[in-house]
Amino acid sequence: MGRINKKKKETPEISTASLPDIIFILLFFFMVVTVMRKNDLLLKVDTPKATELSKIKYKEATAYVFIGEPTDKNRDVYGTKPRIQLNDAIRPKSAVQPYIKEIYGLVPDGLKGQFIVSLRVDKDVTMGIVTDVKQELRKADALKINYSTKVKAVE
Amino acid sequence: MAKGKSRGSTEINASSMADIAFLLLIFFLVTTTIDQDKGILHGLPPWSEDEPPPVDLREKNVLEILVNANNQLLVEGKYMDISELREITMKHISNNGKLPNFSVSPDKAIVSLKNDRGTSYDIYIQIQNELKAAYSELRDIEADKLSGGNMTYKQISDCADPLNQDTNDKEKKQCKAWKGEIKELIPMKISEAEPENVGGE
Numbered sequence: 001m002g003r004i005n006k007k008k009k010e011t012p013e014i015s016t017a018s019l020p021d022i023i024f025i026l027l028f029f030f031m032v033v034t035v036m037r038k039n040d041l042l043l044k045v046d047t048p049k050a051t052e053l054s055k056i057k058y059k060e061a062t063a064y065v066f067i068g069e070p071t072d073k074n075r076d077v078y079g080t081k082p083r084i085q086l087n088d089a090i091r092p093k094s095a096v097q098p099y100i101k102e103i104y105g106l107v108p109d110g111l112k113g114q115f116i117v118s119l120r121v122d123k124d125v126t127m128g129i130v131t132d133v134k135q136e137l138r139k140a141d142a143l144k145i146n147y148s149t150k151v152k153a154v155e
Numbered sequence: 156m157a158k159g160k161s162r163g164s165t166e167i168n169a170s171s172m173a174d175i176a177f178l179l180l181i182f183f184l185v186t187t188t189i190d191q192d193k194g195i196l197h198g199l200p201p202w203s204e205d206e207p208p209p210v211d212l213r214e215k216n217v218l219e220i221l222v223n224a225n226n227q228l229l230v231e232g233k234y235m236d237i238s239e240l241r242e243i244t245m246k247h248i249s250n251n252g253k254l255p256n257f258s259v260s261p262d263k264a265i266v267s268l269k270n271d272r273g274t275s276y277d278i279y280i281q282i283q284n285e286l287k288a289a290y291s292e293l294r295d296i297e298a299d300k301l302s303g304g305n306m307t308y309k310q311i312s313d314c315a316d317p318l319n320q321d322t323n324d325k326e327k328k329q330c331k332a333w334k335g336e337i338k339e340l341i342p343m344k345i346s347e348a349e350p351e352n353v354g355g356e
Contacts, residue, residue, distance in 0.1 A: 020169070023176035030183035047194075048280045052287035056192040057318075114318070118194065121276050126224075128272035130279070131350050138202040147280055148194040 040088045042078070043068035048123040049152035056118060056146055061111040063103035063142070065096065067129055068122030082125045084133060093129075096136040104142070120148040195283050216258045217265045218247040222282065224273030224353060231256065237281055244289035248341065261293065261341045269348040290343050297337045308337060 045068040056062055066085035070078040074090075083090045086099045100117065107115055117137055121130055137145060200207075220240075221229040228235045230243060248264045250257035258264035266286055270279060294308040302311065314322045315330035322330070 016170075016173070020172040020176050023173055023180055027176055027180045027183060030180065030187055034183055034187045048277045050195055050280055050284040052195060052284050052291060053193040054196040056194070059192070062192075118192065123275070123277040123280070125276045126272060127270050127274045127276060127279055127350055128352070130276055131272060134199060135202075138199050141202070143199040143201060145197050145199060146194040147197060147283065148192070149280060151193060 041066065041085070042070060042074045042088075042090055043083060043085050043122070044071050045120050045122050046124075047120060047149050050149040051152050051154055053149065053151065054146065056116060058111050058114045058116075061107045061114045061116060063100055063115075063117045064120060065117060065133060066120045067125055067133065069124070082122070082129050084129070093132050093136055096133055097140040100137065100140040100142045115142065116144045116146055117142045118146045118148050195280065195287060197283065215256055216263045217267050218244060218257075220266065220268045220282065222268075222270040222274045222278060224271040226275055226278040228282075237278070237285065240282065240285040241289045241292075244286055245293060248289065248293055262339065265344045265346055267346045267348065270350050272350045272352040274350070286345060290341065293341050294337050297340055298333065301333045301336065311337070
């Protein structure tokens with residue numbers, strides 16, 4: 001009897017057997033939320049912050065247009081003026097209309113009404129190039145747009 | 156004694172499992188970009204070759220906002236800071252004919268925005284944000300009245316979405332009716348003029 005009591009009093013080691021399980025759960029979480037970057041950005045696109053935000057619900061029905069200054073690496077090729085990137089190439093503004101039509105054609109039929117253009121514009125860009133793109137979008141009849149922004153904390 | 160003990164245990168050592176999992180975890184932590192697809196929703200007017208009808212800026216139903224290439228705001232002819240924009244827009248919309256230089260009723264109120272080609276995109280977004288905030292605050296008041304204090308305009312709008320699977324047909328119908336009513340009471344009329352190129356890009 002006495003012996004058993006003595007054994008119980010010994011400080012037991014903390015079991016680390018469940019540690020791999022915990023790490024695996026974390027791992028699965030990150031695996032699930034990870035989005036491998038689709039477009040290789042050639043431009044610096046740091047979107048402004050805003051509070052009145054809507055979420056884009058249907059990614060299949062979204063066309064992305066990037067506007068910003070070329071990154072340091074691409075400055076020799078594309079200069080320092082703000083440029084437009086569609087898919088993974090820098091294109092002139094005349095390419096916006098055919099690009100939008102192409103993406104619209106790929107949208108599944110049930111979601112055609114939800115078609116939206118996400119404008120990812122750097123905050124240091126001036127309105128001139130943005131206006132030009134907006135005019136092209138009007139011509140392409142893509143009238144629903146979303147100015148992509150970051151979430152600003154509300155004071 | 157010791158030799159016999161080690162021979163007896165034939166378990167596979169699993170202590171390195173945690174390390175392997177950690178390596179994988181760190182890899183995914185580094186490559187993760189939680190994609191935030193959020194932004195300010197905006198509608199464009201359909202394209203037409205004709206000149207748009209001129210908006211009479213002296214009309215009292217129109218709140219005139221001008222932004223120059225130095226990102227300065229001129230609201231109704233007065234220099235103004237962007238922090239005051241939300242308040243004055245709300246005052247303009249919900250004026251109901253009280254003050255002589257603001258709108259007669261919310262459904263007639265128009266906000267006219269004109270910027271320069273040299274205006275920074277950041278300021279443009281801040282202005283859009285403030286205008287949207289002004290409208291949504293007023294719409295929330297109406298949504299509060301209609302739903303008996305239960306829902307904001309955004310919730311009503313979400314619930315009315317035909318592709319939303321969380322609400323049933325009856326709720327959808329109700330929300331759609333409310334949404335239509337609010338939109339009729341406070342339509343978002345923001346007119347954007349073609350930017351000028353005074354300040355240069």
